[in-house]
Amino acid sequence: MVDVDAGGGDRLALGVLAQYRMATTEQMHRLIAPGVRIERTRRRLAKLRQEGLVDRITLPQAGRTRVWFATAYGVEVVSEWPELREWRPAKLGADRTAARLRVGHALTVTETGLAFVADARRCGDVCRPLDWIPEVYHPLGGGEAVIPDALVYYRQDRRGGEGWSMLRAFVEVDRATMGPERLAAKIRAYERLFTYVPVAVGQPRAVRARQEEDWRRRYPVFPRLLFVLDATGPAGVENRITALTASARLTGPAFRDTVPIYAASLTDLLRNGPSAPVWRPVTAPGQHVNWTHQVGA
Numbered sequence: 001m002v003d004v005d006a007g008g009g010d011r012l013a014l015g016v017l018a019q020y021r022m023a024t025t026e027q028m029h030r031l032i033a034p035g036v037r038i039e040r041t042r043r044r045l046a047k048l049r050q051e052g053l054v055d056r057i058t059l060p061q062a063g064r065t066r067v068w069f070a071t072a073y074g075v076e077v078v079s080e081w082p083e084l085r086e087w088r089p090a091k092l093g094a095d096r097t098a099a100r101l102r103v104g105h106a107l108t109v110t111e112t113g114l115a116f117v118a119d120a121r122r123c124g125d126v127c128r129p130l131d132w133i134p135e136v137y138h139p140l141g142g143g144e145a146v147i148p149d150a151l152v153y154y155r156q157d158r159r160g161g162e163g164w165s166m167l168r169a170f171v172e173v174d175r176a177t178m179g180p181e182r183l184a185a186k187i188r189a190y191e192r193l194f195t196y197v198p199v200a201v202g203q204p205r206a207v208r209a210r211q212e213e214d215w216r217r218r219y220p221v222f223p224r225l226l227f228v229l230d231a232t233g234p235a236g237v238e239n240r241i242t243a244l245t246a247s248a249r250l251t252g253p254a255f256r257d258t259v260p261i262y263a264a265s266l267t268d269l270l271r272n273g274p275s276a277p278v279w280r281p282v283t284a285p286g287q288h289v290n291w292t293h294q295v296g297a
Contacts, residue, residue: 009032009033009044010044010047010048012032012129012130013028013032013041013044013045013048013054014048014053014054014070014074014077014078015078015081015083015084015130016028016031016032016129016130017054017068017069017070017074018070018074018075018078018084018087019084019087019130019132019133019134020106020109020110020113020132020134021069021102021106021109021110021134021135022067022068022069022099022102022103022106022107022110023067023068023107023110024065024066024067024068024107024110025038025041025042025045025065025066025068026038027107027110027111027114028041028045028068029041030114030118031114031117031129032129034118034121045068048074049068052071052073052074053070053071053073053074053077054068054069054070054071054074055068055069055071055096056068056069057069057096057099057100057103059103067099067103067107069099083130084130086133086136086151087133087136104175105173105175105177108173108175108230108266109134109149109150109171109173111266111270112149112150112171112173112228112266112269113129113132113134113150113152115269115270115273115274116132116152116154116274117129117131117132118273119273119274119275120154120155122273123275124157125154125155125156125157125275126154126155126157126164127152127153127154127155131152131153131154132150132151132152133150133151133152133153134149134150134151135147135148135149135150136148136150136151138193138214138215139196139198139214140189140192140193140196141196141198141199146189146190146192146193148170148171148172149171149172149173150170150171150173151168151169151170151171151223152168152169152171153166153167153168154166154167154168154169154292155167156292165292167224167292168219168221168223168224169223169224169225169226169291170190170223170224170225170226171226171228172186172225172226172227172228173228173230173266174227174228174229174230174240175230175231176229176230176231176232176236176240177231180239180240180242180243180244181243183227183240183243183244184240184243184244184246184247185247187225187244187247187248187251187261187282188247188250188251190225190255190259191251191252191255193214193215194213194215194222194254194255194258194259195213195252195254195255196213196214196215197211197212197213197214198211198214199211222258222259223259224259224260224261224262224291225259225260225261225262226261226262226263226264226279226291227240227244227261227262227263227264227282228263228264228265228266228269229241229263229264229265229266230265230266230267234265237263237265240263241263241280241282241285242285244261244263244282245282245283245285247282248261248282248283249283256283260281260291261281261282261283262279262280262281262282262289262291263279263280263282263285264278264279264280264291265278274291275290275291275292276290277289277290279291
């Protein structure tokens with residue numbers, strides 16, 4: 001039995017790989033140990049691989065970039081850790097073929113999460129590596145569910161010593177693998193989650209009337225919704241934001257006026273950082289705001 005508690009760095013590295021699904025060596029280094037030489041991260045990953053906890057594939061088309069993921073054994077080891085309580089075990093296991101087939105999207109999601117973590121470090125806010133949680137399952141009943149590409153927790157310290165605020169966001173990373181209409185339809189799925197109240201068969205009507213929406217069991221307020229648009233030029237970004245705007249305007253006012261829905265290109269996000277005003281409210285796409293912008297502000 002491997003004792004991953006022997007080094008806090010080993011534990012964090014394994015937890016990040018299990019939670020993020022996949023990451024390159026460079027992404028892992030920037031996430032878990034940006035203040036030391038990258039050779040230390042390489043040695044740590046090699047050690048975890050020797051112990052059977054992680055494995056890797058190599059991308060020949062990207063300068064033989066190494067991409068790491070947790071093995072089935074690694075997933076088993078971390079599955080009961082309290083810091084990963086919202087995480088669903090990855091189904092990659094030791095299947096390199098499955099890893100290779102989804103590597104493009106997975107690495108883009110990892111790079112997006114890394115942008116939030118690095119931005120928080122730079123701004124003096126708090127968004128640790130494990131505060132980026134891919135693929136959190138939210139049931140809608142009848143076997144349906146909403147599964148965002150990631151859920152991010154972000155503590156923003158208010159300037160001037162005025163305390164802090166805790167922000168949450170569902171993040172959808174679009175690599176232009178689906179049409180604008182299919183992407184925009186995700187807004188309606190989130191509206192369903194916003195209104196979904198689970199009903200158990202046989203419950204008295206009075207009990208059903210007192211039940212609240214299912215999301216309130218997890219969140220004090222419904223997370224804002226962020227669309228990150230990649231793999232398309234400026235015209236493609238505009239087409240997708242237009243489709244998102246049309247979809248948002250079809251939602252009910254309770255959802256539309258309560259939940260901030262923003263879109264940004266991945267290029268702008270990586271160049272300027274998520275805290276910069278690179279986000280466009282899909283109900284007012286002519287504006288540029290910070291993603292922490294408050295509704296009505």
